[in-house]
Amino acid sequence: GGGDGGGGGTVGIVCEVGVSRGQRVLTLRSPVEVSNVLGRPVLLGMDEGAGREAGDGTGEEASGAGDVTELADADKQPLPLPFTRGGSKAAIDKLRIRPDDAGYEWSTLRLLDDGSALAVCQPRPSAGGEGAAGGSAPTVPWLCCVHVATAVAEGGAALGTAAEAERRRAG
Numbered sequence: 001g002g003g004d005g006g007g008g009g010t011v012g013i014v015c016e017v018g019v020s021r022g023q024r025v026l027t028l029r030s031p032v033e034v035s036n037v038l039g040r041p042v043l044l045g046m047d048e049g050a051g052r053e054a055g056d057g058t059g060e061e062a063s064g065a066g067d068v069t070e071l072a073d074a075d076k077q078p079l080p081l082p083f084t085r086g087g088s089k090a091a092i093d094k095l096r097i098r099p100d101d102a103g104y105e106w107s108t109l110r111l112l113d114d115g116s117a118l119a120v121c122q123p124r125p126s127a128g129g130e131g132a133a134g135g136s137a138p139t140v141p142w143l144c145c146v147h148v149a150t151a152v153a154e155g156g157a158a159l160g161t162a163a164e165a166e167r168r169r170a171g
Contacts, residue, residue, distance in 0.1 A: 012087045030078035031088040032095075036071045038144055040099060044069050045106060046083050047094040070100065092148055097121070103138045109146055117146040 016027040036042055045068045069080055084091040096106040097119045104121040111117045121142040 012084050013081065028081065030081055030084045030091075032079045032084055032091045033076060034071060034079060034095075035076040036073055039073055041070055041072050042144075043098045043100055044071055044079065044083075045096040045098070046091070047096055047108065097144065097146070099142050101138065101142075104142050107142075109148070111148065115148060117148055119144045119146055 011031040014029050014031045016029070018025050018027065034044060067080065067082055069083075071077060079091055079095075083095075086094075092109070095109055097109070098104050098106050098121050103124055105124055107119040107121040109117040109119055123138040123141065
């Protein structure tokens with residue numbers, strides 16, 4: 001079950017009822033699951049609109065990314081429940097991605113006709129020209145392919161390289 005939460009009829013929460021050690025257990029989870037096959041950790045956030053001002057001390061300067069969660073390489077996890085309060089479609093539309101390198105801005109998903117999407121993260125303007133690890137700041141955009149799959153009760157997104165996206169299409 002689940003409600004649309006104003007998300008146009010899409011599911012915002014999946015409820016599972018089971019029995020564990022003789023007790024009924026109610027489990028709530030997000031209907032949107034994200035898989036990371038990029039070969040590096042990424043950060044996931046939601047576009048919460050205008051909210052944070054640049055330099056407010058949150059570390060998420062003017063990104064509008066709201067709550068942030070890390071997704072390790074080769075990991076798969078449902079989005080946190082607050083990310084899907086508007087429904088699964090709204091969550092996918094508002095999903096923001098960034099490599100775990102603070103030298104990049106947050107990306108939005110650019111949906112393509114074939115059900116995939118492209119995420120493009122622009123380098124952040126850097127004072128002093130050094131990246132988070134003391135090296136030089138990135139100067140070229142970071143790109144990744146995203147496969148977006150939704151169903152009536154569930155949604156998902158898989159992050160991967162262009163080669164991985166091509167393997168999924170062929171298979």
